[in-house]
Amino acid sequence: MVWLEQQVIHSSPLDCRPKLWKRYVDDILEVIQKGSVDKLTQHLNQVDPTNSIKFTHETEQDNQIPFLDTLIVKKPDGSIKLLVYRKKTHTNQYLNFQSHHPLQHKLGVIRTLLLDRMNKVVTEEGDKEAEKQTVQTALQKCGYPQWAFDKVESAIKQKQKQVKPANKKDDANMNKGLVVIPCVQGLSEKAQRIFKKHNIATAMKPMTTLRNILVHPKNKRERDKITDCVSEIPCQGCEATYVGETGRAFGTRKQEHVKSV
Structure with missing residues (x-):
């Protein structure tokens, strides 16, 4: 290219x-x-x-043209400003606040849309306020309460005020690792607090979703019907193994091994 x-x-x-x-x-x-x-x-x-x-x-149409997630608008004086671009097919459907997901995921939706994208893309203060109202209206329809918006904005302001000393590391406060735990409401939060006491970072992952339950794009093939595969057969009398390759169905090749012994 x-x-x-x-x-x-x-x-x-x-x-x-x-x-x-x-x-x-x-x-x-x-x-x-x-x-x-x-x-x-x-x-x-x-x-x-x-x-x-x-x-x-x-x-460009009406002195506007989209590029990626931005809408470039040419002002009457010849200068340009940037807005957030949404396609005509955009539905404002986001992660519902009542869904079984960790709270951090839901607050992350607000932080990404309302603060990160708005502050990085939109160039004028008046347009930022309009974008903020648009996002809040869309998320409120998805069940997001006002305290969630306040919590995210407070966390961002607090983070901006923190000044970390340069080139200094506090070994006692450094994370000792990361563990991924399943999201179980009421239980995962307690486990997260325990890990935090030992300076271990945690990430929650939804284990059972509607997609996993309802959507099955492909039917799983039976193992004996798999073709073009490599197989490993362990010996029952020692630690040796037999590794073989076949282009036919694995079940056919397995039956040949059974007959040979």
């Missing part, structure tokens, strides 16, 4: 050569002369000798 970009920029005609070219994976933001979008797109689709990479374009 880097080679293709270099060829495109150096070989594009002067009247449609990009003034700005920023790419992230397969999304490209470019600034070119007005009216030359179709010509540049046609040029892009002729550079790849394998003809396997195709480009499409989307032009």
